Structures are given as C-alpha cells and as structure tokens.
Amino acid sequence: MAHxxxxxxxxxxxxxxxxxDATIADLAGIxxxxxxxxxxxxxxxxMLLDRRPEIERLFAExxxxxxxxxxxxxxxxxxxxPLAS
Numbered sequence: 001m002a003h004x005x006x007x008x009x010x011x012x013x014x015x016x017x018x019x020x021d022a023t024i025a026d027l028a029g030i031x032x033x034x035x036x037x038x039x040x041x042x043x044x045x046x047m048l049l050d051r052r053p054e055i056e057r058l059f060a061e062x063x064x065x066x067x068x069x070x071x072x073x074x075x076x077x078x079x080x081x082p083l084a085s
Contacts, residue, residue, distance in 0.1 A: 008021070008022040009022060010023075010025040011026050011029065012029065020049060023049055024046055024049055027049065028041040028042045028044075029041075031044060031045060
C-alpha cells in the first residue's frame with residue numbers, strides 16, 4: 001500500500017531521508033574530492049556538522065578580529081625621498 005513520507009533534497013536534487021544527510025551531501029560537494037580513492041569529504045562534512053557550534057563560534061571570533069584589524073601600513077603612507085648617490 002502506498003504511503004506518504006517526508007524527504008530532503010540536496011543542492012543537486014538527490015533525495016535524502018534526513019536533513020543531516022542532505023546537508024552532509026552539500027558540504028561534501030563544497031569540499032570536493034579529498035584524498036586518494038574514496039573521498040574523505042563526506043566524513044569531514046559529518047565532522048563539520050557535528051562541530052557546528054564550535055566552528056560558528058570560531059568564525060564569529062575571526063570576523064570580530066578582522067573588523068578590528070588594521071594591516072601595518074594600511075593607514076597613511078608617507079613616501080620617502082630617494083637617497084642621493
């Protein structure tokens with residue numbers, strides 16, 4: 001007998017049973033092929049999803065540091081006079 005169900009689709013349109021599986025597939029696609037033979041990307045994608053709060057915290061800290069960062073010499077540049085030979 002037919003029945004109704006819920007499915008989730010990744011960016012490529014592939015069906016997944018859970019939202020986690022769809023997200024992992026998308027993350028693995030972004031990472032591309034990593035390693036020899038079977039790609040390590042799906043495992044790395046799983047770790048990224050599992051550690052999402054830690055990763056988001058790190059990116060928030062990074063964004064804050066970049067907002068306050070001024071590279072050396074980024075302000076006013078003073079040209080030096082060439083030395084006479």
